Amino acid sequence: MKKTIKIEGMKCPHCEARVRDALSAVDGVKEADVSHEKGRAVVTLSKDVADDVLSKTVTDQGYKVLSVEKTKLFGIF
Numbered sequence: 001m002k003k004t005i006k007i008e009g010m011k012c013p014h015c016e017a018r019v020r021d022a023l024s025a026v027d028g029v030k031e032a033d034v035s036h037e038k039g040r041a042v043v044t045l046s047k048d049v050a051d052d053v054l055s056k057t058v059t060d061q062g063y064k065v066l067s068v069e070k071t072k073l074f075g076i077f
Helices: 013-024 051-059
Strands: 002-008 029-035 040-045 064-070
Touching (some): 002 051, 013 029, 013 051
Antiparallel strands (some): 002 040, 002 064
């Protein structure tokens, strides 16, 4: 399963790395693909992780989460 997190406030590759590292440390997150240019993170999950856990992980890094939603299988980019 994949979830897309829309994030406000990331301005540079350092921001991406900070969010990617935090999300990757969450139990159940297999991979985190983060883009400051697109303002989002797409996380690949090995098990279900609650939206509020993902949201808190990002907000704890100092960024605003606009939404968390399941990624559609087609047309994700």
